[in-house]
Amino acid sequence: MFNEFGKIIKLTTYGESHGPAIGGIIDGFPAGLSVDLDAIQKELDRRKPGQSKIVTQRKEDDKVEFLSGIFEGKTTGQSIGFVIKNTNQKSKDYEHNTQIFRPSHADFTYFQKYGIRDHRGGGRTSARETANWVVAGALSKQLLPLISINAFVSSVGDIHIEKDIDKLDLTQTENNIVRCPDEEIAEKMIKKISETKKEGDTIGGIITCIVKNVPIGLGEPVFDKLSSRLAQAMMSINAAKGFEIGSGFGGTRLKGSEHNDIFTEEGKTLTNRSGGIQGGISNGMDIVFKVAFKPVATIMKEQQTIDEKGNLTVINGKGRHDPCVVPRAVPVVEALAALVLADFWLLNKTRRI
Amino acid sequence: MFNEFGKIIKLTTYGESHGPAIGGIIDGFPAGLSVDLDAIQKELDRRKPGQSKIVTQRKEDDKVEFLSGIFEGKTTGQSIGFVIKNTNQKSKDYEHNTQIFRPSHADFTYFQKYGIRDHRGGGRTSARETANWVVAGALSKQLLPLISINAFVSSVGDIHIEKDIDKLDLTQTENNIVRCPDEEIAEKMIKKISETKKEGDTIGGIITCIVKNVPIGLGEPVFDKLSSRLAQAMMSINAAKGFEIGSGFGGTRLKGSEHNDIFTEEGKTLTNRSGGIQGGISNGMDIVFKVAFKPVATIMKEQQTIDEKGNLTVINGKGRHDPCVVPRAVPVVEALAALVLADFWLLNKTRRI
C-alpha cells in the first residue's frame, strides 16, 4: 500500500520535488530480459519539463541511473533500484507558500493528515513523482514487445477530436507538441493552451489510450479486474478526476441490443463497446480507455486562501508550472498501462495448471 | 488479490450463482463493535431480487448467517465468516447456454482464461456476488456512525436528474422503486425501464454517491489515494464502465481559475469541484462521485454469437434478468464506499505518532 503498486511486479517509489533525488524499486521483475536503457530514457524525455513552449519551462535532465538488478545488460530477477537526481530545484519559488494552503492543492489535506508537510514545491505530491512511474512503465513495455500502447490527447478544454478512433493515425501523436494525432485539432489545442498560459490560467483535458495486441485472459476477477486496476492506476495520476473504459458514461444511454458486442467466427467482436475487457478480463480486442484531467491548480492569478492558522490571506502563483497537464501526462498514462498489463501477464501464468 | 479487497479490513469472497451458497470472510475488522444484524439484513433486502416490478423477478431470500467473529453481539477482532445460501437456482434456465458465449458477457473471457467455466447463470461472474459486498459494507457502515453514505440513481438512459445536487432531498431516494430522489424524474425512469423491459431489452444508467461528514485525512498517497481506491472498487461492480470524482469529465473543460475550490476561514471550500478529495486525501467536504453502468448484456432478443468451438450460432435470452442494473446497484455502491472508507479510517490511525 501507500507508495507501492503492482502484484508480481511491484513498483515502490520515493522522493520529493525539492529533495536530492526521486527514485524507486521495481521488485518481482522476471530474469532474463535484455534491457534497452535508451528506450527507457526516451520515455523519460517525453515526460520531462521544458520540452516545448506549452509546458513548464523548468529544466530537469531526468536522467535515470539503475543501481541493481541488471547485470551485463540483462535483468537478474532481483529488485531493480533506480534513482533520478533532482538538479533544478528552485526552492525559493516556494518560500512564500510556507504556511499558506494553495487552493485545490494537496497542501491542506497533507498538513491535516500528517501534521507536517514539505512545502517546497509539491513535496511528495509533485507530478515529478510520475517520472518514477515512467521508468517502471518503460521497462514493463519491454516485457511485452507485441503489445502497443498508444495514449494521446483527445481534448483540451472544449476542443476535442471528433473523428472516430479508427480513423486516427496514431503514429502522428508525437509529431506535435500537444500529442494529438489529429493535426488540425492539435493546432487548435496548442493555440488554446498558449492563450490560457498568457492569461496566467490553466486548462483541463482528456487523454485517450488504445492498447493493441493484448493477449486474451489478462485481469483477475473479482476485485482485480483489468478495468479496476487500470482505474486505480489512472486515478493515481495527479489531477485525474475521471476514468472510462469502452463506451463509458456515453454507453449508459444505450440499450443492450445497441451496446452488445456481437462475436464473429474469429472470436473477435464486430464492435468494441466493451473496450477490450469483458468480465474484467481482456478479450483480445483493443483496450480503449479515457482519463479526465482537471486544470492545474496553480495559476498566475491572485486567489483568496487561508494559512495554517486558518487566517484568510491571498496567494499569487509563482514557480514554473504547466498551463495544461495532458501533453506531458501522455507517457505517464502509457507507463501505468504497461505496468498493469505486464503485471497481469505474469500473474496469468499462474491461473491454470 | 483476486477475490480480496481492502488493506486492514479485508473482504474475501466466494460463490457462484448456482452453487450451494455464496459467502465471505471479513478479516481485520476491529474488536468491540456492537453489531446491528437487522441493519445488515436490511441492506441485503435493498439489493435482493424480486423487490419490485422493474427488477429481476428471481426470488432469493438472501439471508446472511454469521459463523464467527461476533460473540455476545460484539465483534471480537477475529475473522468474521458469513454465508448466504442459494435457494432459488434454476439451472435449467441456463442449459441452453452450456457451450455458447453470450455477447458482452464474461463467458468467452472466462473460458479462454481458465479453460473451464461454470456455465450455470453467471457462475462466479453473477452479480449475485455483490450480496457478499453488501454484507461487508453494511458492517463497515456501523464502524463509521457519523458518516452518511447516500447513493442514488441519477440517470437511466437519457433521462437524468437536472437539479443541482444541493437541491436534492436524499431522504427521498428509497421512496420509489428506481431509487432516484427526484420524484418526477423517478417516474420517468420507471416508465423507461418498464418499456424497455417490455421490448425484451435493457438500458444503462448512472449512480451518484454523496458521502457526508467524512473525517479529513482519509486516503493513502501515492497509489492508494482515496479516489484511486474508490475507482478500483466501483469499477469492480458488474457492468461498471466509468467513474468520476467531483467535476470529473466535465471539469476538463474548465480553466483553473474557474475550477479551483477557494478556502473559507473554517477550512471549508466555497465550491466542491474536488469532490471532497485533494491530493488523494479527504478534505472534509462531501465526497461526490459517479459510476456509469452499461445496459445489462442479457436481452430477450435473438442475437448472433459463437460457441466454444467457434461456430456461428444464435442465442435467445432466457432466465430472469434485470432490465436495468442501477436500482439494485445503489446499495452495492454504498457498500463498497463504506468498505473503502472504513478501511482508510483504520489505516489513518497509523499515519502519525
Place this chain on the structure above:
Amino acid sequence: MFNEFGKIIKLTTYGESHGPAIGGIIDGFPAGLSVDLDAIQKELDRRKPGQSKIVTQRKEDDKVEFLSGIFEGKTTGQSIGFVIKNTNQKSKDYEHNTQIFRPSHADFTYFQKYGIRDHRGGGRTSARETANWVVAGALSKQLLPLISINAFVSSVGDIHIEKDIDKLDLTQTENNIVRCPDEEIAEKMIKKISETKKEGDTIGGIITCIVKNVPIGLGEPVFDKLSSRLAQAMMSINAAKGFEIGSGFGGTRLKGSEHNDIFTEEGKTLTNRSGGIQGGISNGMDIVFKVAFKPVATIMKEQQTIDEKGNLTVINGKGRHDPCVVPRAVPVVEALAALVLADFWLLNKTRRI
C-alpha cells in the same frame, strides 16, 4: 495479514471451536485440477480428534463441504469456499473459565488485546482452526503430485528417534497411533503419553518433516525465502516454539569445512546439511525441517492463576484435551508445507521470461 496465508494461493480462514462452523476460502488456486475429495477428507481424518487413546476423546466428524470453485470435479480458478460444521461443542465444559485466564494459554493476551474474548474452548485460538489448514494443504498436495511430504513424530518428551533419517522407513509412520516411523521408539512414545495422561499432565514433542522430489528453484529471496516462509507457517501452529532447517541449532557447532555440502557431478550434494535450501531457494535435495511443540497448557491439575479483574484464583482443567499435541499435528505440518510449496511453485512460473 491476520487470518490469511500465501502469496498466489491465499488461504483465509475463520471460526471458533464453539461457534456453528469453521471454514475458509482458498483463493488463487489455478484452474483445471481434477480434485480428489476423498483424499482431502482422508487428511482431515488423520487430524481429527478421537482417533486413538492418546489423543483427545472429543468426537468431531470434521466433514468438509466445498461451496464454490469446483465444477464438475475440477477447479475453475475461482475462489474455493469450504466449511466444516462444528457438531460436538460442549460449551458447558468451559463455563467455569469465563473470567479466568488459563496459564500459558492465549486467554490473557486476547483479552488484553481485543478487550473481549470468546471464552468457549479456545475460541479462535483453538487448534480446531488447523482443520482448515489441512483442507487447503490437502488440496495443494494435489497440485504437486510428484512431491512427497512426510512428517512424523521424532520425539516425545525425552524419547526420540536415534536412527539417521536415511535409515527410517517413512511408509511406517501411519502404522502406529503416535505417527513415529521407528516402531520401537513409537511404543515408548505411546507409553509415555499414556502415563502422562494418567497423571493429568501433558508432554511436548518434535515433528520432523522430509519433503522429497522438490523442484529446484522454489523460494523468493530476500524476505520470502523458502526457509523463512516455512518458519512463519510452522510457528503459526498452536504450541510451536521452535523451527530448524537442515543442520539447525546443531550445525552451529560445526566448522565450514565440516558443514559445507559438496556437489556431485549430477548437481546433487554428498551431504544435506543445508536441508534442501540454499540462499532461500530449494536446491533439489530433500527439504528437512523440524518443529518443536511445547506441552499442551491445559492440564488436569490444580494451578494458581488470575481472573479478568486480576484476583488470584485457582483453576482445574476440564474439557477433553490432547495429552500430547504431536500425533495430531503431523498432518498439520504436512498441510502447511504443501501450501508453502504449491504457492512458491506457482510464483516460480513468473520469475523468468
Place this chain on the structure above:
Amino acid sequence: MFNEFGKIIKLTTYGESHGPAIGGIIDGFPAGLSVDLDAIQKELDRRKPGQSKIVTQRKEDDKVEFLSGIFEGKTTGQSIGFVIKNTNQKSKDYEHNTQIFRPSHADFTYFQKYGIRDHRGGGRTSARETANWVVAGALSKQLLPLISINAFVSSVGDIHIEKDIDKLDLTQTENNIVRCPDEEIAEKMIKKISETKKEGDTIGGIITCIVKNVPIGLGEPVFDKLSSRLAQAMMSINAAKGFEIGSGFGGTRLKGSEHNDIFTEEGKTLTNRSGGIQGGISNGMDIVFKVAFKPVATIMKEQQTIDEKGNLTVINGKGRHDPCVVPRAVPVVEALAALVLADFWLLNKTRRI
C-alpha cells in the same frame, strides 16, 4: 513479497555487493518522528566490516544517505528512500568464480532459478544486504523508545554462555568484539574464532535476543503471530538455520505442569517459558528468542565442486570473509526485531474501536 518486509511499515530493498550501491525504501512510516540520524549511523557501524580482528577485513564506510521522507529533521509520513554506496568492491577477487558454484552458497540455486546470476561477490545474496535492514531497524527503534532490544552472541561453536539469562549484564555486550555479555566466555569465543580463522576455516554460532518493555497485545493471529513473523524475519538472515522462542526445542522435554507460566496478581508470570508470547501475542514479559547460524560457507581451503556445465572442479576460497558471522549479525537481529515490533505496534492501533 520478494524484497519487501512488513505490513504497515514496509521495507523494500535492492542492491548487489559489487554494484554501485545498495539501498531501500521505508514506506508507511508514521509522520512526526524526530529522527536521530547519528543513532542510525551508529547501528550501521556496529554491523560494518573491518571493525575488529575477528571479522572480515573488507573496508566499507557504510554511510547511509536519506533521500526523502524526512523534512527539517522529522518524518513526514511519506516514503523514506535511502542509499548506501558501495565503495570497496574488489570484483577481481571473484573473477575465478565466474562459472563455478561455491559449495553451500546460493550460486547454484540462483543460477538454476533465474538462469543468470551476478557472480561478483554474493551479488544479491551477499550479507551486505543486511546493512539495509539495519537502517530500517534503527529507525524503527526510534518509534519505540521504551522498548529495549538486546541481542548478543550466546554461543560460538561449542562454547556457550552457561549462566541464566537473568544473571547476564546486557550492558556489557558491546564491551568485547564478539558481542557476548559474559566476559569470560567472550574471551574463549574470540580465541576460538581467531584459531578457526588461522585454519582458513569458519565456525557457526547462536544469537540470543531479549526484548524488554514490550507492550501487551502485539502480534496478529492466526498467521501473523508475533512468533511467526519474528521467525520469518530471522530465517531471512544469511546463514540462519534455526529459530526458537522461549523454551524452544528444550521445552519439548517438559510436562505441562513444569512448563506453564503461572500468573501473578500483577498480570506477570512467575516463569517465562513462553518467551513473552502467548497465542502469538506479546504478554508483556520479556520476549526471548534464539537464532542459529551455520558456519560461513566460504572457507580458505580447497573444496571439490562443479561449474555451470556440471563439470567437477576445485575451488579455493578468496576474498575477505567473516570467519564467524555472529558478531556482526547481532545488530541485524536487533534491527529485524525492531522492524517487526514497530510494525505490529502500528497495526495494533487498528484492532479495537
